[in-house]
Amino acid sequence: xxxxxxxxxxxxxxxxxxxxxxxxxxxxxxxxxxVAWYLISNTMTNLEKQSIATGFGFLNNxxxxxxxESLIEYSAADRxxxxxxxxxxxxxxxxxxxxxxxxxxxxxxxxxRLSKNWLINKCAAFYIELFQDIPVLLQLFFWYAFFYEMLPxxxxxxxxxxxxxxxxxxxxxxxxxxxxxxxxxxxxLMVALVLIFLLKKWAQKRQYSTGKPFxxxxxxxxxxxxxxxxxxxxxxxxxxxxxxxxxxxxFKGGISVSPEFTxxxxxxVLYTAAFVAEVVRAGIQSVSxxxxxxxxxxxxxPGQVLNLIILPQALRVIxxxxxxxxxxxxxxxxxxxxxxxxxxxxxxxxxxxQTGQAIEGVLLIMxxxxxxxxxxxxxxxxxxxxxxxxxx
Numbered sequence: 001x002x003x004x005x006x007x008x009x010x011x012x013x014x015x016x017x018x019x020x021x022x023x024x025x026x027x028x029x030x031x032x033x034x035v036a037w038y039l040i041s042n043t044m045t046n047l048e049k050q051s052i053a054t055g056f057g058f059l060n061n062x063x064x065x066x067x068x069e070s071l072i073e074y075s076a077a078d079r080x081x082x083x084x085x086x087x088x089x090x091x092x093x094x095x096x097x098x099x100x101x102x103x104x105x106x107x108x109x110x111x112x113r114l115s116k117n118w119l120i121n122k123c124a125a126f127y128i129e130l131f132q133d134i135p136v137l138l139q140l141f142f143w144y145a146f147f148y149e150m151l152p153x154x155x156x157x158x159x160x161x162x163x164x165x166x167x168x169x170x171x172x173x174x175x176x177x178x179x180x181x182x183x184x185x186x187x188x189l190m191v192a193l194v195l196i197f198l199l200k201k202w203a204q205k206r207q208y209s210t211g212k213p214f215x216x217x218x219x220x221x222x223x224x225x226x227x228x229x230x231x232x233x234x235x236x237x238x239x240x241x242x243x244x245x246x247x248x249x250x251f252k253g254g255i256s257v258s259p260e261f262t263x264x265x266x267x268x269v270l271y272t273a274a275f276v277a278e279v280v281r282a283g284i285q286s287v288s289x290x291x292x293x294x295x296x297x298x299x300x301x302p303g304q305v306l307n308l309i310i311l312p313q314a315l316r317v318i319x320x321x322x323x324x325x326x327x328x329x330x331x332x333x334x335x336x337x338x339x340x341x342x343x344x345x346x347x348x349x350x351x352x353x354q355t356g357q358a359i360e361g362v363l364l365i366m367x368x369x370x371x372x373x374x375x376x377x378x379x380x381x382x383x384x385x386x387x388x389x390x391x392x
Contacts, residue, residue, distance in 0.1 A: 063080045069260075094264055140338060169251070173244070174241045185231045244256075330376060
């Protein structure tokens with residue numbers, strides 16, 4: 001019996017993996033499009049029945065609530081959009097500072113975990129086990145309670161020296177009074193950082209071509225200190241300080257670091273650094289012992305072996321899991337709402353309670369954390385490619 005051309009074409013279609021794959025993908029896309037349409041249309045219908053307005057128009061309404069901490073000027077008369085911007089910047093600040101401190105502390109603990117000194121090794125191991133096994137939320141509660149219960153009130157604040165106070169309202173310290181020269185000092189600092197980057201590149205090329213090392217570290221220190229100091233001196237060397245003064249039940253003047261921010265930062269850093277330490281330890285142990293022996297054989301000191309030989313090779317193993325820990329720290333910062341720190345989740349939650357725009361508020365939270373995560377991943381992927389071995 002002979003098959004018809006139509007039947008043979010159908011059989012050949014199903015035996016072609018590329019065509020089958022395309023068909024499955026189209027089917028899956030249509031299915032998910034149908035599910036999304038059903039959910040959205042059903043949600044919109046229910047909201048309309050309950051007379052709940054949709055959209056982001058509420059962002060232009062007056063927020064009518066205060067925010068305890070803000071990097072920008074804010075008052076209750078401002079719009080919800082500005083209130084959410086305050087929460088965004090607060091989350092960004094605690095995540096950025098937390099990531100930097102976590103990498104420094106985690107690297108230190110990871111290196112200490114491999115120390116031949118018994119006491120240092122066991123202390124690092126105890127730290128890792130302790131902070132890994134306690135949930136981060138409980139750590140936040142502990143530090144929050146510590147600052148409010150163990151520290152004195154503002155009237156009995158601890159003051160190690162003039163202009164510095166520690167109490168249950170936070171750490172309050174003096175800052176230089178506003179002066180035009182400080183803008184130029186900040187600009188000089190940025191110029192110094194750019195010069196250090198270019199100097200490091202030049203020193204590497206010089207060493208590769210001539211074999212002669214250049215004192216990059218001390219030159220960098222001189223640039224970092226010298227350029228801003230020169231601008232400060234040329235601008236008149238202002239020394240006026242804005243010192244905190246106790247007035248009533250709180251301090252006025254200076255700058256204050258709140259207990260909520262400190263508790264959140266400590267909890268996130270100490271918890272995440274325990275995981276980073278294990279990542280660093282595994283990365284260092286992935287480098288063969290022959291590398292260390294060869295470096296010691298040519299006369300390098302232990303510190304030089306670690307900085308020049310071990311860590312540059314270990315980074316290729318460390319970076320991928322380190323990226324995950326950075327993302328975990330950023331996402332765990334949403335727990336700030338539990339201790340009263342006004343991060344984006346907290347501010348958005350207040351806006352949802354006042355406006356009833358739950359879907360829009362949750363969607364904004366999802367978008368913000370998606371931006372944080374994708375930005376961190378993009379930077380770390382770029383750095384990972386830069387550190388990868390290049391085949392010749």
